[in-house]
Structure formats: C-alpha cells, structure tokens
Amino acid sequence: MNKGLLIVLSGPSGVGKGTVCSVLRHKMPELVYSVSATTRQPRQGETDGINYFFKSRDQFQELIARGAMLEYAEYVDNYYGTPRDFVEQTINSGKDIILEIEVQGALKVKETFPQGVFIFLMPPSLDVLKQRIVGRGTESQDVIDSRMSVAAEEIGLIRYYDYAVVNDEIEAACHRIQSIVTAEHCRKERFLANLPEAVKTAASEKA
Numbered sequence: 001m002n003k004g005l006l007i008v009l010s011g012p013s014g015v016g017k018g019t020v021c022s023v024l025r026h027k028m029p030e031l032v033y034s035v036s037a038t039t040r041q042p043r044q045g046e047t048d049g050i051n052y053f054f055k056s057r058d059q060f061q062e063l064i065a066r067g068a069m070l071e072y073a074e075y076v077d078n079y080y081g082t083p084r085d086f087v088e089q090t091i092n093s094g095k096d097i098i099l100e101i102e103v104q105g106a107l108k109v110k111e112t113f114p115q116g117v118f119i120f121l122m123p124p125s126l127d128v129l130k131q132r133i134v135g136r137g138t139e140s141q142d143v144i145d146s147r148m149s150v151a152a153e154e155i156g157l158i159r160y161y162d163y164a165v166v167n168d169e170i171e172a173a174c175h176r177i178q179s180i181v182t183a184e185h186c187r188k189e190r191f192l193a194n195l196p197e198a199v200k201t202a203a204s205e206k207a
C-alpha cells in the first residue's frame with residue numbers, strides 16, 4: 001500500500017490559510033488535518049484539541065524534550081509545533097495529511113520528509129495581506145506589525161516550496177490546491193512502487 005501524502009501549507013499570517021483549510025475540509029473530506037500545539041492564548045471561539053492543543057511553555061518544552069514534536073518553531077514570541085505520532089500514523093495508514101505551519105517548521109519537515117508536498121499560499125499583494133490581518137481583528141497593533149515584518153522574510157523562502165498558490169479568491173485557491181493533490185497522486189513513482197517486479201524493471205528501464 002502507498003503511504004499517504006504529507007502536505008505542508010505555509011504562508012504569512014493573514015494570507016488565508018485557516019479560511020482555505022476550512023473550505024478544503026468540505027471539498028476534500030478524506031484529507032486529514034494535523035492539529036498543532038501552541039503556547040499562544042486561545043482566540044475567542046477556538047477550542048482546545050480542535051484548533052490547537054493549547055499548552056504552557058513548560059508543557060511545550062516537555063513535549064520537545066520527549067521527542068514528541070515532528071517540528072516546532074518560535075513565531076512572534078510563542079511556540080508552535082506538530083505532534084509527531086499522529087502525522088506518522090496517518091500517512092502510514094495510507095491517508096493524506098495537511099499541516100498548516102509557518103516556514104521555519106516547514107523547512108524542518110522537509111529535512112525529515114523530502115517527499116512531502118510543500119505549498120506556499122501567497123497574498124495578491126502585501127497591502128491586501130495587511131488589510132486581511134487588520135480586518136480579522138484578532139491581533140493587537142504590535143502583533144500585527146511583528147507579523148507583517150515576519151511576512152516579508154517568509155515570502156523570501158518561497159524558493160524551498162514545490163508550489164505557490166495565490167489566494168486571490170478562496171474558491172479558486174482551493175481548486176488549485178485540489179489540483180496539486182490530484183497531480184501528486186498521479187506521480188509515476190507512486191505507481192512504480194506497486195507494480196509487479198517484472199513490469200517494474202521494464203518501466204524503470206524505459207524511464
């Protein structure tokens with residue numbers, strides 16, 4: 001059986017990662033979502049275990065020390081990280097999983113899972129990005145300023161990603177991501193792995 005795809009979706013704060021993922025949940029119900037741990041405070045309406053596993057700094061450091069994190073990063077004064085076991089169990093069971101994480105963490109995942117599918121969600125412009133993050137109304141002015149200055153650095157790391165998807169319009173962005181996942185499922189390597197030996201040899205000789 002083929003392993004599931006490990007899909008990483010990154011992009012600056014406010015670009016629309018959360019919005020795109022919530023629409024994708026309906027369009028791609030078979031896709032599994034990794035729930036991250038974080039030390040940031042829950043926003044209104046966020047639930048522990050659904051949006052994030054909310055942890056104290058001590059608890060988070062204990063998880064790191066136990067090797068329970070596939071990756072983690074410090075982003076604007078808080079820790080964020082991906083619980084390892086859930087990701088490994090999901091892909092080993094043949095299901096696809098999506099991680100919505102920032103760039104430092106994505107680059108660490110790439111070291112462990114170079115075969116992952118790395119997608120960068122781009123804003124139509126930096127002005128639109130600022131309007132979205134301000135419009136969301138969840139962060140103080142200081143935090144918005146920090147996130148905007150991190151955004152420029154993050155966009156500079158796009159070269160490490162396999163795909164860039166502009167989130168100009170939510171439906172269009174989701175459609176692009178669905179197309180990427182479909183294309184990744186059609187990669188010849190996934191078929192070659194399951195071919196009978198004789199056919200596999202012939203197929204790789206011709207490749």
Ligand SMILES: Nc1nc2c(ncn2[C@@H]2O[C@H](COP(=O)(O)OP(=O)(O)O)[C@@H](O)[C@H]2O)c(=O)[nH]1
Nearest residue numbers: 013014036072073075080081082100101102105
């Ligand atoms: N490295 C890493 N980054 C994460 C993880 N979970 C969330 N993030 C990223 O942390 C940043 C801040 O997340 P959050 O405070 O929820 O703000 P929002 O993404 O703007 O709604 C975003 O870029 C997230 O994609 C994780 O498990 N690991």
Ligand SMILES: Nc1ncnc2c1ncn2[C@@H]1O[C@H](COP(=O)(O)OP(=O)(O)O)[C@@H](O)[C@H]1O
Nearest residue numbers: 013014015016017018019132136167168169170
């Ligand atoms: N394509 C889009 N067009 C217009 N507004 C959008 C679009 N995508 C997201 N938004 C809005 O931008 C704000 C930030 O989106 P969010 O999903 O919270 O971003 P992120 O998770 O990347 O920080 C939200 O208010 C959301 O409704």
